[in-house]
Amino acid sequence: MFTRIGRFVVRRPWLVVVAWLIAAVALTALSPKLESTTDQTEFLPSHYESVQVSDLEKRAFPGQEDQPAAIAVFQRADGGAFTDADKADIQKVATGLQAKHYAHLTKIQADPAAVSPDGKIGLAQIYADNKDLSDTTVTENVKQLRVDVKELLSGTSLKIGTTGPAASALDAQESGDNTDAMIMMATLLLIVVLLGIIFRSPLIALMPVVLITLVYLTANGLIATAAKVFGLDADPSSSTMLIVVLFGVGTDYLLFLLFRYREFLRAGMEPRPAMAEAVARVGETIASAAGAVVVAFLALTLSTMGMLRSMGPSLAISVAVSAIAGVTLVPAVFALLGRGAFWPSKAWKREPKNALAQRIGAMTARRPGLVAIVSGGLLVALALGALGFKADFDMGGSQPKNLESVQAMDDLQKGFSAGKAQPTQVFLENTGGGKLAQDQLAAFRDKIAGVAGVAQVSPAQPSADGTVAQYSVSLAYNPMEDKALDLVDGALRDQAHAAAPDGTRALVGGTTAVLADIRTAVERDYSVVFPVAGLAIMIILGLLLRSVVAPWFLMISVGLGFAGTLGATVWLFQGVKGANGVLFSLPVLVYLFVVAIGTDYNILMVARLREEIRDGNDPREAIKHAVARSAPTMGAAAVILAGTFGVLMLADNSMLQQMGFAVAFGILLTAFVMALFLVPATTTLLGRRAWWPGLKEQAPNPAGEEPVLVGSGRTSG
Missing domain, CATH: 3.30.70.1320 (Multidrug efflux transporter AcrB pore domain like)
Structure with missing residues (x-):
């Protein structure tokens, strides 16, 4: 299939480029505005108590100004x-x-x-x-x-x-706008500089930025349209992640293609046949890598946490668009540019020595057991830090300390109970429809006030018909810290439910209650999203490699990479920096970004390994060739992708810093420890059994089709 795509694109490059331009302009102009919400109750299912409180408040106190x-x-x-x-x-x-x-x-x-x-x-x-x-x-x-x-x-x-x-x-809106602009500029600068260093060509350095911007506009339009058609909520934090994912993943796919394109040019092929052959060879790798990321992101739709559920489809669409661009738009543009894309450098004509990569490949082939033990042991050592993971739900605490709202909150808490600024709401409703008696309201208030950790309870505020009463409860703790969440989800709710008179029901809501329910939802998500995403990625790996063995050891290695990444993040932020905890959704995000996006490098490595073995090399010789020839591509892609996520560490928001470090570190760990050492070493130890039952000799081209690569010898290496 990708052979046909490559031929079509290089024969009609202007048609492909114009089609993309029309799609980007049309989607940008005609797609609806993407509305966002910060009301977390809209991001939880109706069976959570905090959501039921929101519904009851709207019904009992309509039009309350x-x-x-x-x-x-x-x-x-x-x-x-x-x-x-x-x-x-x-x-x-x-x-x-x-x-x-x-x-x-x-x-x-x-x-x-x-x-x-x-x-x-x-x-x-x-x-x-x-x-x-x-x-x-x-x-x-x-x-x-x-x-x-x-x-x-x-x-x-x-x-x-x-x-x-x-x-x-x-303050969050203004700080977020500044962060998005800063991250966009830093990401673009990083990509331009690194691509300029790698290829020594201003065109190659700048062209990806132009192409990925076009993809960004197209993806944004599709996301807004999908949100409108399917009624999806949007979370404001998705915009920052969308920028990073599109530029990071898009550059990855571009590098996969350009490195192979350059190989064929060095072998003496003309630019257009070389690009068609590059698409034919790398297209399946890009499609499989993107497929793994897309299904992992789509697994977020199973989340009960709306922030993640809304982010999943958006990021999945962006990666799918990036992959399509990687095998159509990118080859079309570079087919038009030809060898001029590399101007003024002549370095592309020379075969790089890749001495370090060759030594790594030779060492792995010679002593696979030792390499597997050392690289696996490093991942296990880092993973021990994950045992100390503590979730932090204080979203406000992640904001820069110089914001007025943050400083004013600190001042307020010096003089009043920590929960006064965002009191918990307790509602008492007569389920039979009659008015609540005054003695019931007073007795209920006294029982709530007696809960340890409750600083103050306001008098009951009855609804117009007297069937519902609302109490404002100030806690002795910061409304977003663990003590407050434990209190609301434990003793306060238990006491409120038990103290409700016969014929009534009590519900506890407010910011702290919402966060307590989010904590429950996230814990549930860990047990659902992780295995579904992992299984989906395993299926994609199995289809790509035609093997039932390789996906197992690949996913085990990826699991170690996930645990090692989380452990390193916990050690840095909770240990070194003294944070109370790390972002509550970080395990899900690390799992999806490191397991899914990081799997790109495993796919790149094992696909090249399979190609080498199918060309007749024994497993150890195949390892030497695959590592030597994949390491430069993988290293360049990993550094750029990790750099784009690492840019998040420049943000003032501590949770973006944690996210940036975790994903960037995880990608580097995946590329330079797992994919470069552990996976090749394990594959060498298993030999041809790693590919059972699907490894066959190189299949001939389909009947009736001319080979794209003719008379150039073995250049795929």
Whole structure:
């Protein structure tokens, strides 16, 4: 099939390029806008209690305008206790802000009693008319409020910071926009520089950036269309990952093709036949590698965690588009450029010595047992760190410390209970439809207040018909730390359910409850997504290699790579940097990126091994040739791909830093330990049994087809 694709592309390159341009322009212009949400309750199934709370709140309190959106945190500039004049100034500032009549901020209220016990922190509550506090209509009002308050503070001894959901969403949006731009520029610069060093050609250095940008536009349009047609939610964090995946994977596939194309040019072939032969030889490897990544990402649709469930199809579409471009758009463009693509360098004409790669190949062939023990032992040693893995659900804690919302939250927690800014919501509902009695409401409140770790419980707020009552519960802990999650998912929910009078039900919701349910969902996902993705990748490896043996030892090696990557990440961030934990979804992301994308290098290596053996080499000789000839391609691709993910470490967001390190380190570990040493060594030890039952001698070309490579000798090596 790929022989036919290669011939078609090099014979009609302009047709292929124009078709891609039309597709990119049309999809960019006509696809719907991709809407995103930060409401995590929309990312959980309906059977989770926090989602049921959200539904109950909408039903019992319809049209409720006053949504707590943000908190203004007041302090004296000198850090001292408030004077009576300061307290009067707080009231004046709140009144002045209220007089601004913001479109979506309905009320700005300073309660004289909302002063910390030490008298150093004062609060003003800011309410909005939109339940989605991350909506730009609300965050833009908060942004303007931050500007307006500076004038109102003039002449006072006060300083102010805004925090809470809407303020945090504003800071996250602005920080995220800056991060996306920084990551895009750093990724492009990295790719251009590394490709320039490898090929010494400005055209090859710049052309992939242009081509992958075209693929990015096409993929974005397809993702938006698919989201509209199939009703998929989008997570804002997907945009950063989409940039990195497209540029990283797209460059990988381009390198797979260009290295083989250069081999055939060195053998004396003309550019177009050389490119057609490169597509014929590498097309199956690209398709198999992309297939492994796509099915791994699609396995995320089995997740109960909406952030992952929405990310999966988006990334799968982007990788599929990259693979199609790798065997159509890229060869079409380079068929048009011909040998001029390598200008001004002449280095492409010379066969590289690859001395180090040849020594590695020879050593692996000579002492496979020792190589397998050392490389496998290194992976096992790193994997021990994974035993200390601790999940961190504090998304706010990952934000840069210089953001106003983060600093204001720290100030607030110095004077009040840590959970005051984002209280837990407890609802009591009469399931029979009658009104709740006052003595029931008071007794229920007392029992909740008696739970250890609960700092304060507000009086009941009844619904209009009296069938539902809402309590605002402030916890003694940070709403996103483990203690708070354990409390809400344990003692608080247990007590609330047990204390509900006959004929009523109690539900516990709010930010902490959502995170507790997400923790449960992620733990469930580990037991479902991992095996499904692993099985799918094994099937693809089996189909590619026509073997039932090779996929097993390949997946075992990949599993060691996953555990080693997670262990190294835990040691660095929890051990060296002293973090409370690492990103709760990191194991899923590392598994999918390292197992799926990292499998590209295993596929590249074993496909070349199979080719060498089918050409008549014995297993040990095949190892020498395969390692020597695959190592440069694999090394260049791994360094670029790891570099694109490593760019995430430049972000101020600590969770992006963790993700960037883990995936970059995992890719390097996969390429330079697993694929370069462990897999070839294991294959050598197994010999021809590794390929059972599918290894056969090289099949002749199908009848009636002229061979693409004629009279050039053995150049596939």
